[in-house]
Amino acid sequence: MNRGVAIWRCVKCRTGFFPQRLLCSRCHGDTFEEDRVYQAVVEEISTIRHMLGQTDWQPRRIASVRTSDGQRITVGLTDESEPGTVIELFEENASPFGAAKK
Amino acid sequence: MPSRPSVDRPIGASAVERDGLLDVDVLACRGGRDDLRFMQAVRRSQDDRVHIPIREELLVAVDQRQLLAAAEVFSRRARAGVGEHEAQVFALALHRCDQRAPPASQSYDRGTDHVSIVRASRGWDRYHRPWLDRPLSRAMTVRLTSGPIPLNALPGKIMYTNAAIIGVGQSAYTRRPQPGQSTHTFIRDAVVAALVDAAIDPREVDGMAVASFSLAPDAAIDLAWKLGLSLRWLVQDTNGGSSAMNMLGHALRAVETGAASVILVTGGDATGLGGYAKVAANFNIATQLHLAPLGHGGPNGVYALVTSRQMKTYGLQKSDYGQLAIAQRAWAAHNPYAVYRAAMTMEDYLAAPLVADPLSRYDCVPVVAGAQAIVVAHPDRCPDGRAPVRVRAHRASFNYDNQEGDGLQTGISTFAGELWRAAGVDPADIDVASIYDDYPTMVFAQLGERRFPLNTWGGMLSAGQPGGPAGGLNGISEAVLQLQHRAGARQVEAARLAVTTGYGMTLYRYGATAAAAVLERLE
Incomplete structure (x- = not known):
């Protein structure tokens, strides 16, 4: 588990992106540097109760969050955070997760 | 009738507008019954100069330079209020261009007129063999009038006059394919049904477009081989829920420009x-890396979040989505191909188990095995006694906002006004709509507050979604059946205009491809 979530920041205009892009959609710069964001606010949540092709699926929570840098990303929630909650972000194998800030 | 200015003005090396007449050199014609009328008129002429009222559906082909010069004249006349119809007639004329007109295919924008210069299709001589024996260069005079034009009774620009949908077909739909059934066999069944419907011999098919999530490792060419089709135009589209609309656009342009004459457009899974x-877990790299490991539930999870956002933004209740699902189920009761036809009440809808909050069972499109196909060809190829369906306008959008919005609109928002203007109709003119409906949320996102008889085959929510690609073709097919007045118990009375949409390819947070078309019953 890594603290924070990697984003890719355009060297030219400093806009941060997640997931990674090839050209910046704002200035079309082609050089990015990796940066990290550590916090986000939960905007919408869902509980995935059924998964096609799975018979022993355990419900999981996901959320659309807005990071402190402005990106809207989808994370797995590892607690019962509700919309409006400030969460801390972390990564597992390049996938973003979050839980309420302690 | 508006007064016409009297002018004598050169508009090209050998084209002159004079007192309401346009003198041009005619090189050749191609096409169908309209050209036959033109040719009959030419044959009646005594001195290689003919005067043909627009009411006789004049269609004329001239060379590229003259077309461009004449386009200027027609545009000026249209802007001066002499008559919008004249510009339309000219656009029609351009679509009857000589096969010798260089270059093979070009497009020009001249003011409000979209002008295509095209190469005639292989096979045009089948219709105009006598014409081949005549001198190709001859002078003629076009009489301009601003009277009604039968082919263009509605104002606006017509994108496609030589291409129409002439037949539709589908396979059976099933939730659980049996041994021996595959994507290929479902597509075969749909193709056979469409060709029978269009009264087209397979040997006449010279173009095919296909989209599927499960054709691999085969590709379009493998399918052509296995269907025994020798083609000169082949496309494979990978844009999911808008693939059908994309393929329709490609096919129309191909027939219009002569790249092919009879095109099968098919999709299935x-x-x-x-x-x-x-498929859902490996939809693209972003999904593989960043969504599937969360257990996001495929598109159900993505659109659960979009639905929550939509409910919050517009103050919608769960029952608002239920209204749509219930209405479509009522249509599905009259569709023998629909996988769910039993009537549904609001109590049924609200009691359904949650799949991905707030989406419950009846909000999530049921995945089925099946395929659809349509046939695009010159309208004259439409079976006798059946109205071909023409596309008045077609627009598409890809990655319209870089996934930086809220997903409550679609790429349709970038071209909706342009689509209606190009079609020359208003939303209020539409008789029936096929709106891509993998989730009720996305129907609202595409439709806004407009009201039409909607998804009259039951929509994918009740009839089933045979993969995203064919999932768009079923909406087009239903619109065609409605406009041809062949929808049986589902028939919308005197349907004449339809709108169809496609939406798909969830890149990360919502769909990134969208397309729409306005279809018209061609009398």
Whole structure:
């Protein structure tokens, strides 16, 4: 588990992106540097109760969050955070997760 | 009738507008019954100069330079209020261009007129063999009038006059494909049905477009081989829920420009539920890396979040989505191909188990195995006694906002006004609508507050979604059946205009491809 979530920041205009892009959609710069964001606010949540092709699926929570840098990303929630909650972000194998800030 | 200015003005090396007449050199014609009328008129002429009222559906082909010069004249006349119809007639004329007109295919924008210069299709001589024996260069005079033009009774620009949908077909739909059934066999069944419907011999097919999530490792060429089709135009589209609309656009342009004359547009899938789960988890790199490991539930999870956002933004209740699902189920009761036809009440809808909050069972499109096909060809190829369906306008959008919005609009928002203007109709003119409906949320996102008889085959929510690609073709097919007045118990009375949409390819947070078309019953 890594603290924070990697984003890719355009060297030219400093806009941060997640997931990674090839050209910046704002200035079309082609050089990015990796940066990290550590916090986000939960905007919408869902509980995935059924998964096609799975018979022993355990419900999981996901959320659309807005990071402190402005990106809207989808994370797995590892607690019962509700919309409006400030969460801390972390990564597992390049996938973003979050839980309420302690 | 508006007064016409009297002018004598050169508009090209050998084209002159004079007192309401346009003198041009005619090189050749191609096409169908309209050109036959033109040719009959030419044959009646005594001195290689003919005067043909627009009411006789004049269509004329001239060379590229003259077309461009004449386009200027027609545009000026249209802007001066002499008559919008004249510009339309000219656009029609351009679509009857000589096969010798260089270059092979070009497009020009001249003011409000979109002008295509095209190469005639292989096979045009079948219709105009006598014409081949005549001198190709001859002078003629076009009489301009501003009277009604039968082919263009509605104002606006017509994108496609030589291409129309002439037949539709589909396979059976099933939730669980049986041994021996595959994507290929479902597509075969749909193709056979469409060709029978269009009264087209397979040997006449010279173009095909296909889209499928489960055709691999085969590709379009493998399908052509296995269907025994020798083609000169072949496309494979990978844009999911808008693939059908994309392929329709490609096919129309191909027939219009002569790249092919009879095109099969088909799509289908038979992944089974487990197979679809694999498709959903490996939809693209972003999904593989950043969504599937969360257990995001495929598109159900993505659109659950979009639905929550939509409910919050517009103050919608769960029952608002239920109204749509229930209405479509009522239509499905009259569709023998629909996988769910039993009537549904609001109590049924609200009691359904949650799949991905707030989406419950009846909000999530049921994955089925099946396929659809349509046939695009010159309208004259439409079986006798049946109205071909023309596309008045077609627009598409890809990655319209870089996934930086809220997903409550679609790429349709970038071209909706342009689509209606190009079609020359208003939303209020539409008789029936096929709106891509993998989730009720996305129907609202595409439709806004407009009201039409909607998804009259039951929509994918009740009839089933045979993969995203064919999932768009079923909406087009239903619109065609409605406009041809062949929809049986589902028939919308005197349907004449339809709108169809496609939406798909969830890149990360919502769909990134969208397309729409206005279809018209061609009398």
